[in-house]
Amino acid sequence: MSANILDGRATAAAIRAELAGRVAALAERGVVPGLGTVLVGDDPGSRAYVGGKHRDCAQVGIASIRRELPADATQAQVEQVVDELNADPSCTGYIVQLPLPRGLDANAVLERMDPAKDADGLHPVNLGRLVLGVDGPLPCTPRGIVELLRRHDVALAGARVCVIGRGVTVGRPIGLLLTRRSENATVTLCHTGTKALAQHVREADVVVAAAGSPGLITPEMVRPGAAVLDVGITRTDEGLLGDVHPDVATVADWVAPMPGGVGPMTRAMLLANVVEAAEHAAGLAA
Numbered sequence: 001m002s003a004n005i006l007d008g009r010a011t012a013a014a015i016r017a018e019l020a021g022r023v024a025a026l027a028e029r030g031v032v033p034g035l036g037t038v039l040v041g042d043d044p045g046s047r048a049y050v051g052g053k054h055r056d057c058a059q060v061g062i063a064s065i066r067r068e069l070p071a072d073a074t075q076a077q078v079e080q081v082v083d084e085l086n087a088d089p090s091c092t093g094y095i096v097q098l099p100l101p102r103g104l105d106a107n108a109v110l111e112r113m114d115p116a117k118d119a120d121g122l123h124p125v126n127l128g129r130l131v132l133g134v135d136g137p138l139p140c141t142p143r144g145i146v147e148l149l150r151r152h153d154v155a156l157a158g159a160r161v162c163v164i165g166r167g168v169t170v171g172r173p174i175g176l177l178l179t180r181r182s183e184n185a186t187v188t189l190c191h192t193g194t195k196a197l198a199q200h201v202r203e204a205d206v207v208v209a210a211a212g213s214p215g216l217i218t219p220e221m222v223r224p225g226a227a228v229l230d231v232g233i234t235r236t237d238e239g240l241l242g243d244v245h246p247d248v249a250t251v252a253d254w255v256a257p258m259p260g261g262v263g264p265m266t267r268a269m270l271l272a273n274v275v276e277a278a279e280h281a282a283g284l285a286a
């Protein structure tokens with residue numbers, strides 16, 4: 001027996017098609033959403049992700065604004081680019097690709113962004129809105145995970161979700177989404193200080209592995225019938241490694257593979273945030 005696939009590629013393609021229709025409706029009103037990306041340094045992974053985001057934009061009809069800085073850029077130079085994108089009316093939303101090279105203060109950069117243009121949902125004001133339950137852009141990976149489960153009819157209401165990893169893009173915010181009344185899950189957040197990781201994972205109906213530790217989640221740890229989402233990506237000379245051991249597919253009912261699971265959904269939710277920000281700015285918001 002092998003698990004069903006939570007197919008992020010197909011789901012993201014369907015979402016892009018929906019968004020293309022909304023972009024066309026904006027175009028009728030003379031509004032073209034524009035996504036800006038700020039890439040500092042030459043990390044190959046970051047470069048690949050940013051390239052993928054611009055390909056997605058082209059497909060949906062979103063304009064792209066690409067800003068690049070060398071790895072030795074100063075804090076002031078990065079903040080200058082942030083100021084320019086804040087002021088640029090053709091840029092309706094943007095992201096600063098993380099992590100920034102050592103020596104740069106990512107939190108100061110995030111705080112300097114215009115929260116209305118924050119396509120990642122990582123500005124402190126928008127993270128605060130998430131805590132308060134006020135509408136705003138949601139962090140892309142958590143939003144993508146919720147959407148991926150919803151579109152495959154994997155129930156979250158009353159489910160026990162075990163999240164592994166406490167990073168600011170996934171582990172920290174995802175519990176806030178999953179415990180909203182609309183999702184109604186119960187969330188345990190595990191991290192490197194967790195004593196009995198296997199026991200926590202074993203109790204879960206849904207496992208979100210976002211630790212960045214290859215093969216961390218093994219088949220013995222997983223409750224038969226669970227849904228397991230692999231969010232970890234570790235680049236090695238042999239290729240990409242996820243946090244979920246491949247044999248987990250023999251135990252779980254559902255697996256979001258890496259690649260082809262959560263990554264494409266993250267990109268699709270970035271586009272959704274950009275389109276929604278442009279709709280808000282045009283007075284078209286739902």
Ligand SMILES: Nc1nc(=O)c2c([nH]1)NC[C@@H]1CN(c3ccc(C(=O)N[C@@H](CCC(=O)O)C(=O)O)cc3)C=[N+]21
Pocket residue numbers: 048049052095096097098099120140141169233240258259260261262263264266267
């Ligand atoms: N400000 C900011 N926002 C982010 O959203 C952000 C970031 N910084 N820094 C890095 C992480 C990572 N991330 C990914 C997005 C898509 C894939 C993706 O599409 N992966 C494909 C292919 C994997 C590959 O070939 O590299 C897949 O899983 O199928 C992966 C990783 C966004 N991040």
